[in-house]
Amino acid sequence: MDFNFIPLAFGEVFSPTTAAYALAAIGLAVHFGFAGLLNFGQAGFMALGGYAFAVTTVIFGLPVWMGFLMVIAVSVVFALILGIPTLRLRADYLSIVTIAAAEIVRLSVKTPEFSDVTGGSEGINGAGRVFNEATNPLPDGRWGVGVLTYSSAQWWLIIVGWAMVAIACLLVWLLTRSPWGRVLRGIREDEDAVRSLGKNVYQYKMQALIIGGVIGGFGGFLFILPRSLQPDNYGTQMTFFLYTILLLGGAATVFGPVLGSIIFWVVLSLSDGVLSLLVSNGWLPIATTQQGPIRFIIVGVALMLLVIFRPQGILGKKKEALFSA
Amino acid sequence: MPEKTPVSDILAGEAAPGCAKKDPILVADHVSRHFGGLTAVDVAHVEIPRGSITALIGPNGAGKTTLFNLLTGFDKPNTGTWTFDGQSLGGVPAFKVARRGMVRTFQLTKALSAMTVIENMRLGATGQGGENVFASVIRPLWRGREAEITEQAEGLLARFKLDTKRDDYAGSLSGGQRKLLEMARALMTRPKMIMLDEPMAGVNPALTQSLLEHILSLKDDGTTVLFVEHDMHMVNEIADWVIVMAEGKVVAEGPPSTVMNDQAVIDAYLGAHHDVDLGTIEGRLEVAEEMDSEAVREEAEEEAEAAGIPVEHATPDAEATPAKTPRKKPAAKDEVTP
Numbered sequence: 001m002d003f004n005f006i007p008l009a010f011g012e013v014f015s016p017t018t019a020a021y022a023l024a025a026i027g028l029a030v031h032f033g034f035a036g037l038l039n040f041g042q043a044g045f046m047a048l049g050g051y052a053f054a055v056t057t058v059i060f061g062l063p064v065w066m067g068f069l070m071v072i073a074v075s076v077v078f079a080l081i082l083g084i085p086t087l088r089l090r091a092d093y094l095s096i097v098t099i100a101a102a103e104i105v106r107l108s109v110k111t112p113e114f115s116d117v118t119g120g121s122e123g124i125n126g127a128g129r130v131f132n133e134a135t136n137p138l139p140d141g142r143w144g145v146g147v148l149t150y151s152s153a154q155w156w157l158i159i160v161g162w163a164m165v166a167i168a169c170l171l172v173w174l175l176t177r178s179p180w181g182r183v184l185r186g187i188r189e190d191e192d193a194v195r196s197l198g199k200n201v202y203q204y205k206m207q208a209l210i211i212g213g214v215i216g217g218f219g220g221f222l223f224i225l226p227r228s229l230q231p232d233n234y235g236t237q238m239t240f241f242l243y244t245i246l247l248l249g250g251a252a253t254v255f256g257p258v259l260g261s262i263i264f265w266v267v268l269s270l271s272d273g274v275l276s277l278l279v280s281n282g283w284l285p286i287a288t289t290q291q292g293p294i295r296f297i298i299v300g301v302a303l304m305l306l307v308i309f310r311p312q313g314i315l316g317k318k319k320e321a322l323f324s325a
Numbered sequence: 326m327p328e329k330t331p332v333s334d335i336l337a338g339e340a341a342p343g344c345a346k347k348d349p350i351l352v353a354d355h356v357s358r359h360f361g362g363l364t365a366v367d368v369a370h371v372e373i374p375r376g377s378i379t380a381l382i383g384p385n386g387a388g389k390t391t392l393f394n395l396l397t398g399f400d401k402p403n404t405g406t407w408t409f410d411g412q413s414l415g416g417v418p419a420f421k422v423a424r425r426g427m428v429r430t431f432q433l434t435k436a437l438s439a440m441t442v443i444e445n446m447r448l449g450a451t452g453q454g455g456e457n458v459f460a461s462v463i464r465p466l467w468r469g470r471e472a473e474i475t476e477q478a479e480g481l482l483a484r485f486k487l488d489t490k491r492d493d494y495a496g497s498l499s500g501g502q503r504k505l506l507e508m509a510r511a512l513m514t515r516p517k518m519i520m521l522d523e524p525m526a527g528v529n530p531a532l533t534q535s536l537l538e539h540i541l542s543l544k545d546d547g548t549t550v551l552f553v554e555h556d557m558h559m560v561n562e563i564a565d566w567v568i569v570m571a572e573g574k575v576v577a578e579g580p581p582s583t584v585m586n587d588q589a590v591i592d593a594y595l596g597a598h599h600d601v602d603l604g605t606i607e608g609r610l611e612v613a614e615e616m617d618s619e620a621v622r623e624e625a626e627e628e629a630e631a632a633g634i635p636v637e638h639a640t641p642d643a644e645a646t647p648a649k650t651p652r653k654k655p656a657a658k659d660e661v662t663p
Contacts, residue, residue: 171462179453179471180461186437186448192399193435197449198423198514199456207458319494320439 004147005273011148012265016226019161021265024219025245025257026168030212032243033251034176035205036188038095041082042216042242044102047234048074049217050224051109054124055117057131064134067221075217078105079210087205099236110231121231128225132156154226161222165258168215173254175211184208185252244303250313252320259314264299271295330377330565332580340579342589343370350375350518350549351396351427356405357573358391365391366402367573373518378540378550380560380581383570384594389553390432392570393522397429398422410517424451426517432526432553436503436510438496442487445495445506446478447471449513474513481509485539501528501536508539512548519543521552525559537563557585569593 031039052070109118136156186194249260278284337345349372358366366388394400398419455467567584569577571593
């Protein structure tokens with residue numbers, strides 16, 4: 001019997017993908033958790049971040065720092081496009097527009113018309129290689145224990161990924177404990193009350209949308225480093241994973257998205273291992289192809305239970321729960 | 326109990342709807358707001374006297390809250406201009422109106438319940454550089470101002486007897502305490518004029534007296550107060566001036582002692598024909614006569630004819646008609662005939 005899935009699941013704790021989701025969820029925490037903006041298009045920000053970096057560095061062969069600038073620029077522009085028409089309207093309009101905009105992004109980059117630049121439905125390969133060649137200071141080699149042995153490039157990704165998560169956490173912590181964060185929390189609860197006190201609500205919401213969007217864009221950048229860039233990775237499912245992560249950890253907390261992302265990926269990995277063990281030994285009467293969907297059913301049920309019984313998430317404060325009102 | 330401002334200090338001429346004041350802080354002209362076919366507000370001219378307490382009264386649906394929303398930028402009027410402290414406020418967004426010193430509270434209290442009382446208060450403060458997104462990440466830039474704000478907030482909380490609730494969530498306060506918190510929070514902005522929308526609604530009678538005193542103390546500080554209220558006792562007690570609205574218009578103005586006896590006010594609250602029986606055709610004809618309205622008269626006459634009552638066209642002699650015929654009679658006849 002193969003129990004390697006246990007250390008492999010433990011490896012999810014610090015994998016670059018976990019870091020990428022944590023980063024994008026931190027951005028979503030700024031939107032939904034702190035500002036109350038129902039952004040259902042975080043996958044769109046991730047896609048644009050990924051494409052901005054890959055197109056700049058892989059397709060046009062420009063330096064990595066130019067790729068970073070493009071990630072920021074494209075995320076800011078996308079936030080402005082989403083925010084200008086919708087932030088003056090009621091909160092639900094933003095959610096409808098964002099979910100549509102994220103799909104527009106995904107379908108646009110897939111079209112054959114743009115395939116010279118975006119790679120069409122094939123996507124773009126090699127962003128991770130380019131990034132590694134340009135920045136990795138580690139010597140060649142492989143280090144680690146057992147199945148958790150990684151190459152120099154993989155270790156570099158882990159370091160970069162979690163350093164970015166740490167920087168984002170620090171930034172969000174500094175922002176939210178400040179008077180700026182206080183205004184944002186006020187807006188989350190009642191815009192008109194804050195407006196009546198002389199604060200430019202529209203401006204604060206736009207700033208929050210941009211900051212969360214740029215963090216989400218870098219989440220997208222991180223996401224493509226260990227794999228190739230595939231447009232279909234950025235469907236609505238990705239946004240819903242991010243919401244699951246966010247609500248799991250605690251939407252209005254700084255470390256909630258990080259904890260949520262770790263738990264999410266460890267549980268997915270563990271349940272996959274357990275299910276395949278049960279199925280391969282014939283203890284569970286389902287086909288191997290049904291394993292994957294069953295994991296997500298478990299995730300969905302867990303999310304429902306969480307929102308009903310602990311709406312503030314694992315790290316949140318009961319009295320600041322977003323679903324209480 | 327502080328002295329009321331004498332009427333002679335407020336009034337520049339005769340007391341009448343839309344009359345001129347000696348020193349108005351807010352002057353509005355031709356402000357109207359329509360919701361589809363309904364005219365919610367249609368105020369030709371109104372002035373709010375500076376440094377005094379003005380009550381805005383009127384029956385439900387008179388347009389008081391809508392006027393509040395229009396003046397403070399929370400709603401856009403169809404027509405109209407208004408100035409606050411000499412500056413035009415037409416088309417100015419709500420947050421800028423507040424920054425200029427005209428701050429409002431809401432009929433349905435908007436205490437931010439997921440924030441603590443002290444955080445609610447701090448949110449009201451002005452001039453906090455840490456509310457800028459770039460400055461916010463560098464704490465030394467705003468720490469000094471934050472300490473000043475906290476001190477100001479604690480002073481106000483003590484005055485409103487909320488200091489024991491300092492670190493409680495606003496959601497745990499009672500309805501009356503939330504009203505107090507909302508008022509105290511509005512005062513954090515150091516407004517020139519505060520507009521209170523039904524400050525007494527839902528407040529426990531035990532708190533009423535202290536709330537009245539708080540409002541009077543605002544006047545002592547030189548703040549102009551405009552409030553909407555249904556509680557006539559409160560209006561009598563603290564208002565220097567009363568403006569009465571009905572059906573979107575200002576129908577009467579004056580000091581509380583005289584305005585309560587004004588015919589237009591009694592009409593607005595009780596209905597202009599509260600002593601006429603509108604259940605009878607005669608009564609309606611009488612009203613038609615008084616209103617000089619063809620439409621109402623024709624309608625009443627048609628009904629009278631249908632009911633078989635002789636009507637002398639366009640004469641007020643309907644009173645002489647003997648029978649008080651119930652309206653339903655013709656319908657009953659129809660049922661019998663076939």
